[in-house]
Amino acid sequence: MKERERDVMFIHLDFESEEPIYTQLIHQIIEGIAKKELLPGDPLPSVRAMAADIGINLHTVNKAYQHLKQEGFILIHRQKGVVIHPEGVSKADATYMEKVKRKLRPFIAESICRQVSEEDFLKQCQELFSEFKKDKEGDAK
């Protein structure tokens, strides 16, 4: 077991990573939603509880929550609590797709330099999609 890592609930943080903690938190929660481990209306721990659980400062958690709120992933009721957006995340529009494309470009450029075929690259994407849909098997009943 490595040192600077923390696992709490579905949250996995790597304190050694160069990726900021609050960004990791954001991604972990979005992954939870994508995997249907977090459903619309589900409550999230308070900023203090989450901070205490994973051993970081409450402001770092708050920063992540604010970002998630701004992008429509969660709702924050002033004195109630934090919940996954009950009406689901807003669907992708043209602006979002352009953002994705802009962020994807560097990876594809480097992959082309390294002779990764278009087929192999798409295969990686497909594997990731499969990974996220794996946990949806409970839908069968």
Next chain:
Amino acid sequence: MKERERDVMFIHLDFESEEPIYTQLIHQIIEGIAKKELLPGDPLPSVRAMAADIGINLHTVNKAYQHLKQEGFILIHRQKGVVIHPEGVSKADATYMEKVKRKLRPFIAESICRQVSEEDFLKQCQELFSEFKKDKEGDAK
């Protein structure tokens, strides 16, 4: 014409972006290689010339060059100059593919939340691949 932007040769920088300048430089050069605008053996401007052309500090350029050197995109001959790696960039291995997958995961997770179908996501990737191969038409002769 916007203010804080600079276009020199194939290099396009956005000083308003939150993406660091040296990172933008790295990506622009890698894109140039991917598009075959920069071929193995082609010279790159000296750190001072490049810095003067795009109006930034030579250390910022040097930082980008060092990264590109470390990852095998360019060669730096001490008192000669900087050239695109004559023997091409090293091919992708399993480690690189894992890195790509790890970086891709957050985008796919968010896309799933926003109800982007696997097909639509793959289409975006295909469009990017097409974009990079567009400039390869000169191969016909």
Next chain:
DNA sequence: ACATCTGTTATATTATAAGTATAACAGTTA
């Protein structure tokens, strides 16, 4: 020989971002 170019190294400064540490405020709930 001399001046000019090359990458490299060193030092210093400014600005910004990340993360933490306390503290307090205003509502809610038990």
Next chain:
DNA sequence: TAACTGTTATACTTATAATATAACAGATGT
């Protein structure tokens, strides 16, 4: 009343990004 909620404010440390000079050592061209 006590314990909880998100929020705000202030202060501090650390790291990174970017700039500004300056100098060194080797190569090149005149």
